[in-house]
Amino acid sequence: MSTPADLLDDLTADLDALFVFSPSSGFYERFEESEEEVVVVAPENSVDAETFVELPLEFDNVRDRIRFGIEGAIDRGIVDDGDDVACVVGVFGDDYDSLVRVRVDESIHTGIYDLFVNSRADPGVIRDVFEVVMELGKKGQKGKPVGALFVIGDAGKVMNKSRPLSYNPFEKSHVHVGDPIVNVMLKEFSRLDGAFVISDSGKIVSAYRYLEAGAEGVDIPKGLGTRHMAGAAITRATNATSIVLSESDGLVRAFKGGELILELDPEDY
Numbered sequence: 001m002s003t004p005a006d007l008l009d010d011l012t013a014d015l016d017a018l019f020v021f022s023p024s025s026g027f028y029e030r031f032e033e034s035e036e037e038v039v040v041v042a043p044e045n046s047v048d049a050e051t052f053v054e055l056p057l058e059f060d061n062v063r064d065r066i067r068f069g070i071e072g073a074i075d076r077g078i079v080d081d082g083d084d085v086a087c088v089v090g091v092f093g094d095d096y097d098s099l100v101r102v103r104v105d106e107s108i109h110t111g112i113y114d115l116f117v118n119s120r121a122d123p124g125v126i127r128d129v130f131e132v133v134m135e136l137g138k139k140g141q142k143g144k145p146v147g148a149l150f151v152i153g154d155a156g157k158v159m160n161k162s163r164p165l166s167y168n169p170f171e172k173s174h175v176h177v178g179d180p181i182v183n184v185m186l187k188e189f190s191r192l193d194g195a196f197v198i199s200d201s202g203k204i205v206s207a208y209r210y211l212e213a214g215a216e217g218v219d220i221p222k223g224l225g226t227r228h229m230a231g232a233a234i235t236r237a238t239n240a241t242s243i244v245l246s247e248s249d250g251l252v253r254a255f256k257g258g259e260l261i262l263e264l265d266p267e268d269y
């Protein structure tokens with residue numbers, strides 16, 4: 001006979017660290033005597049935790065929230081491949097309702113921390129574009145697979161290193177990504193050739209942009225075509241981040257500094 005408490009014993013056996021997401025100080029204090037290293041993951045370190053990973057935004061998706069915290073901890077050398085950690089999170093609200101055990105390995109490491117923390121644009125802007133791209137990847141345009149290329153941040157420089165393929169539908173408009181109507185427009189315009197250019201603060205600067213940054217020294221996986229090469233090259237020539245949806249394999253990839261930093265299958269989300 002096994003009880004729920006036995007189950008919890010299994011989940012909490014031999015932990016290398018305990019991740020506590022957005023704790024109140026009262027809740028955090030309960031772990032003061034804890035044997036495991038306690039890592040607080042939250043928008044702010046309001047509990048003065050010794051070991052802290054800053055969340056740039058509250059990920060509604062719990063898997064992303066956990067990934068983010070763990071990747072942040074890997075980045076700081078707090079945990080390593082092969083470690084077993086438990087995460088205390090609220091899935092349905094701010095109150096704790098779940099304990100999730102995770103093995104730190106390649107499969108947890110997507111690059112999502114790098115994408116948000118080391119990009120020049122606001123994390124909220126990256127998230128908004130990321131969500132549009134993931135949705136396009138899942139549903140396509142009117143059910144058909146579609147490709148798209150978003151270049152985010154350092155827009156002045158990106159505009160200097162690109163040219164219009166046609167009339168810019170966003171000329172003189174002051175619209176921002178994240179607005180539901182704008183997101184519908186972005187999906188609609190994903191049929192257009194070229195790239196979308198988005199500013200650090202999320203303003204849609206242009207659609208239909210042909211990127212002209214040189215591909216010299218840009219090293220991306222073989223088999224990716226011109227959309228990915230152009231998307232990667234512009235991030236070497238500027239401080240922008242690119243998010244690319246592939247029409248042919250359906251994957252979402254992000255590039256920074258001319259390199260691939262993230263590869264995700266929208267179907268997994």
Ligand SMILES: Nc1ncnc2c1ncn2[C@@H]1O[C@H](COP(=O)(O)OP(=O)(O)OP(=O)(O)O)[C@@H](O)[C@H]1O
Nearest residue numbers: 147193194195210211225226227228230246247248
């Ligand atoms: N220099 C560029 N700047 C902006 N967009 C580009 C550029 N080169 C190609 N594209 C876009 O990429 C599309 C062609 O994609 P291609 O098949 O060569 O790339 P890919 O990397 O294989 O992408 P996919 O995986 O979606 O097929 C074009 O229709 C165009 O919209």
Ligand SMILES: [Mn+2]
Nearest residue numbers: 225226247248
């Ligand atoms: Mn192709």
